[in-house]
Amino acid sequence: MKLKISHYTHYTYEEPIRYSVNEIRLTPQTDSRQFCYEHSISVNPEVSLFSYEDFFANKVHSFSVSEPHQELLIKAESIVLTNEKELQQGRPLPLSTEKKIIRSNTFQNHFTEYLNGTAYTKMSPELSAFVQDMEDLDSSGGIFLHLKKISECIYLNFTYDPKATDVHTTVEETLRLRRGVCQDFAHLMIAVCRSKGIPARYVSGYHFIGDLQGGHADYEQASHAWVEGYIPGKGWVGYDPTNNGMVNWRYVKIGHGRDYRDIVPVKGVYNGTAAQVLTVEVDVKVWDGQGE
Known part of the structure; x- marks a missing residue:
């Protein structure tokens, strides 16, 4: 498209x-x-x-x-x-192989920028409690599906509210508020992924939604943010926790970084x-x- x-x-x-x-x-x-x-x-x-x-x-x-x-x-x-096509799961590596890869020193050294916390995505008691209530990697069937479930969990448990947060809001604050915008949900998903040893990066860009608004709907467009997680054997894959979906033809990527400050x-x-x-x-x- x-x-x-x-x-x-x-x-x-x-x-x-x-x-x-x-x-x-x-x-x-x-x-x-x-x-x-x-x-x-x-x-x-x-x-x-x-x-x-x-x-x-x-x-x-x-x-x-x-x-x-x-x-x-x-x-x-x-x-x-x-x-135009949404990325499908394809043929992932066995879960045991994925776990072996992401736990290796070589892998962790290579992706260190996307595995460590930042001012926006640092570990906290609130984050640890949130992650503990989630399904673990072993139960999910692989990293590809696990990232989809993390995205879905955020979508189902947080309210989109553009008045609740600002550009300085951290994951710790988002977890207390249980609401926010795309930037907040992207930071939260990144923090969860990194806590599990899965490299994740913040993506800035645009999301086309014009055909979803109804013929004469009056709506305001803005820049959008989502997440890319790294899956051994597949590479970087995009997930949008704000809309609970995979990145497809509707998304235009500007760039990526560790968090909002980089992009x-x-x-x-x-x-x-x-x-x-x-x-x-x-x-x-x-x-x-x-x-x-």
């Missing part, structure tokens, strides 16, 4: 600021599941963009605005071709005392190649 994504980020300031430095991660990846067909980024005030790959191989654009400005507008537009879509600093207002608009649609 071909999807078109428009992502507008608009900062306004109470009074002109003197200088700002910014870093954006808004470029869809090209991998075995998707192909970035077209991509463009524009900034107003007009600036030069410097691009590079970060430690996790995500495409980054950075820029600075050296003249006084009271507005900053970043437009990212992409057309991405995604695989913040837009971040920056500015020189000045003025308060700022941030407005973000995201539109994801099926694209037939015709004009608007």
Whole structure:
């Protein structure tokens, strides 16, 4: 399926600021599941963009605005071709082999970035109690199915509530609140996976839901977050605990990291005392190649 994504980020300031430095991660990846067909980024005030790959191989654009400005507008537009079929289990390795692999020193050293806790996903008594109540790996039939059950458990036991949390909410807080948004549920699933010795990483991107909203439904789109778990013999596989499903053609991946901090879509600093207002608009649609 071909999807078109428009992502507008608009900062306004109470009074002109003197200088700002910014870093954006808004470029869809090209991998075995998707192909970035077209991509463009524009900034107003007009600036030069410097691009590079970060430690996790995500495409980054950075820029600075050296003249006084009271507005900053970043437009990212992409057309991405995604695989239409949901990943199936296929022929997994025997559970005994999977366990032997993930418990080996070689495996753990290789995936250490995705096995250790972070400020968002650290171990806590609340997390230990939550994991203890779950079905264990031996009962689930393998890592592929076990990750599906972790995702389902989060979906069934937590309430989606965009007013309950913010970008700084940790897993410990999410477990107390029993509610949150995609970022919180992704962090929780990552923490559970890592506690079981399964590498897991945070994924930032977009989720097309336009055809699920009803003909004239009024709904607000936004960036989305989900999880990739590593399965020996298969590789990284995507799970979405917010919607209780596998990652399929509806998902467009921007990048991944240990947690949200590694893949913040837009971040920056500015020189000045003025308060700022941030407005973000995201539109994801099926694209037939015709004009608007």
